[in-house]
Amino acid sequence: MSHKLSLPIALAAVIAPTLGHAIELAEGRLQIHGFASQAVVATSANRYYGNSPDTSLEFTELGLNLSYQLDPNWLFSGQLLARRAGEMYDGSPSLDYALVDYAFLSDAERRLGLRVGRIKNPFGLYNETRDVPFTRPGIFLPQVIYYDKVRNLLLSSDGAMLYGDLFGPQGNLSLTLSAGQAVIDDNVEWTYLGEDFDGDLESDSASWKTASLWYSTPADDLKLGLSAILMEMSFDAGAASPLDAGSIEVFDWIASFQYNAKDWTLSAEYARTPTRWHDFGPLFPFTDQVMEGYYLQGAYRVRPDLEVMARYEEGFADRGDRGGRERSALTGGVVPRYDFFSKIFTLGLRWDIAQNLMLRLEYQRHDGTFAISWRENPDPGDLVREWDVFAASISTRF
Amino acid sequence: MTARALSARSLLRWLSLLALAAGCHVAPIAAQELIAHPSAEIATLTRNEARLYFTLRLKTWPNGRLAKVFVLPDNHPIHQRFTNEILGLYPYQLRRVWDRQIFSGTGQAPITVDDEQEMIQRVATTPGAIGYAAVPNEHPDLRVLQVR
Numbered sequence: 025m026s027h028k029l030s031l032p033i034a035l036a037a038v039i040a041p042t043l044g045h046a047i048e049l050a051e052g053r054l055q056i057h058g059f060a061s062q063a064v065v066a067t068s069a070n071r072y073y074g075n076s077p078d079t080s081l082e083f084t085e086l087g088l089n090l091s092y093q094l095d096p097n098w099l100f101s102g103q104l105l106a107r108r109a110g111e112m113y114d115g116s117p118s119l120d121y122a123l124v125d126y127a128f129l130s131d132a133e134r135r136l137g138l139r140v141g142r143i144k145n146p147f148g149l150y151n152e153t154r155d156v157p158f159t160r161p162g163i164f165l166p167q168v169i170y171y172d173k174v175r176n177l178l179l180s181s182d183g184a185m186l187y188g189d190l191f192g193p194q195g196n197l198s199l200t201l202s203a204g205q206a207v208i209d210d211n212v213e214w215t216y217l218g219e220d221f222d223g224d225l226e227s228d229s230a231s232w233k234t235a236s237l238w239y240s241t242p243a244d245d246l247k248l249g250l251s252a253i254l255m256e257m258s259f260d261a262g263a264a265s266p267l268d269a270g271s272i273e274v275f276d277w278i279a280s281f282q283y284n285a286k287d288w289t290l291s292a293e294y295a296r297t298p299t300r301w302h303d304f305g306p307l308f309p310f311t312d313q314v315m316e317g318y319y320l321q322g323a324y325r326v327r328p329d330l331e332v333m334a335r336y337e338e339g340f341a342d343r344g345d346r347g348g349r350e351r352s353a354l355t356g357g358v359v360p361r362y363d364f365f366s367k368i369f370t371l372g373l374r375w376d377i378a379q380n381l382m383l384r385l386e387y388q389r390h391d392g393t394f395a396i397s398w399r400e401n402p403d404p405g406d407l408v409r410e411w412d413v414f415a416a417s418i419s420t421r422f
Numbered sequence: 423m424t425a426r427a428l429s430a431r432s433l434l435r436w437l438s439l440l441a442l443a444a445g446c447h448v449a450p451i452a453a454q455e456l457i458a459h460p461s462a463e464i465a466t467l468t469r470n471e472a473r474l475y476f477t478l479r480l481k482t483w484p485n486g487r488l489a490k491v492f493v494l495p496d497n498h499p500i501h502q503r504f505t506n507e508i509l510g511l512y513p514y515q516l517r518r519v520w521d522r523q524i525f526s527g528t529g530q531a532p533i534t535v536d537d538e539q540e541m542i543q544r545v546a547t548t549p550g551a552i553g554y555a556a557v558p559n560e561h562p563d564l565r566v567l568q569v570r
Contacts, residue, residue, distance in 0.1 A: 057531070091527060091530050093488070096482040099529070125527075152526040191474060243511055
């Protein structure tokens with residue numbers, strides 16, 4: 025575990041259980057919340073959140089946020105996040121979001137407002153709070169849609185978002201539209217270019233646009249959503265880069281379904297991501313692909329504090345080449361074909377020991393290695409096609 | 423679940439009609455009451471409005487005052503009954519909405535109190551407050567809201 029994280033973890037471990045619930049000041053208008061989580065991950069092969077073949081503790085999440093409702097119209101909020109995830113994230117604190125929200129209009133029929141700042145992207149069922157263990161369906165999100173290896177592409181953007189809600193007896197409709205600049209990092213470069221070349225991959229200014237539309241029945245039993253992101257990135261090639269200064273266009277959309285009953289919840293999502301690479305030169309093998317991913321997930325609450333979850337998911341680097349043969353051939357066979365798909369079966373158990381303390385156990389069976397990071401597994405020759413994951417996590421919140 | 427909820431609702435309506443016809447007073451099944459500070463200046467809420475207040479998507483009373491929402495812990499029996507019977511939701515759904523707001527910075531969560539006594543005391547002394555209680559309430563600084 026990195027030294028950067030040991031102090032905050034020790035602090036969180038001491039503070040969180042004694043708090044019981046959130047810190048509230050100014051009659052609840054100023055609220056401070058936080059969470060801390062530590063997972064242990066073991067795999068039969070391949071590196072997944074650290075050196076998992078030898079059992080990894082390198083999956084740690086810490087968050088601390090503050091929100092202030094100045095008056096009915098103005099809300100200010102911000103969150104610091106420290107996340108250790110194998111070779112992908114080293115645990116340095118980062119600004120997860122920081123925004124000002126102004127509601128122009130708010131009554132029992134409708135709501136209209138504007139958010140400005142660093143804003144989480146309401147993409148799919150889980151993206152907005154993807155790093156908060158209590159809000160996830162398992163230790164790992166369905167990786168074929170919520171890739172940790174490119175999480176920053178989906179995560180948030182610096183810009184402005186318009187939001188609107190309609191509340192009615194037939195149900196609620198919510199719409200968001202945003203424009204800004206994506207907060208991308210080295211993982212995105214590893215995933216889209218194959219490694220961290222000399223030079224920087226950057227989001228073009230205001231090139232990121234998102235839209236989301238959600239419908240839910242009045243009692244929230246049925247929830248349907250469509251969300252999309254459109255973005256362009258430019259690679260500013262350094263002198264030592266074998267690649268030319270090219271650009272990448274990504275369009276990512278997702279359809280979401282969820283049904284909530286007393287004892288069970290059924291969720292399914294389907295996502296497709298057409299991607300184009302321009303002008304990277306003769307050494308770069310790929311020009312376009314349509315990534316695809318989907319899953320079906322059921323959760324059953326045996327007791328209010330005990331939940332069993334099962335999920336099956338499939339993801340493909342290119343839906344026109346689901347077996348990965350053509351793409352493997354493009355690399356001259358260096359990258360095996362099973363690195364272009366992932367089929368994952370997950371079985372999980374969640375036990376809420378107390379309102380602020382959660383224990384999870386999870387098993388995954390993987391066929392293929394598309395879901396895992398090249399940064400963590402830089403040598404394609406070492407990849408193993410069929411592998412198992414055993415994981416446990418303990419999480420606290422206030 | 424929808425079919426079950428619908429049939430439960432129509433059964434209730436049928437029972438209350440029967441009770442009215444018999445000239446009896448209809449008591450709410452578990453004496454669940456929605457309570458508010460008098461400064462809210464309101465006597466009734468629709469179920470949808472009650473849901474909007476308790477999910478903190480509606481933040482003001484019709485008179486413009488900021489609403490302050492109080493709840494008991496998720497696993498408290500009164501919270502579970504209130505959520506099911508008055509709001510028509512399951513406690514895990516409320517928790518999910520609050521968590522999304524708290525951890526994405528797009529909203530806040532209600533103030534959690536430890537027991538019913540604290541609930542009554544906080545709602546009675548906080549302008550704009552709304553909460554709930556299981557026992558019929560005679561507190562002079564509380565209004566009991568009817569849910570239509």
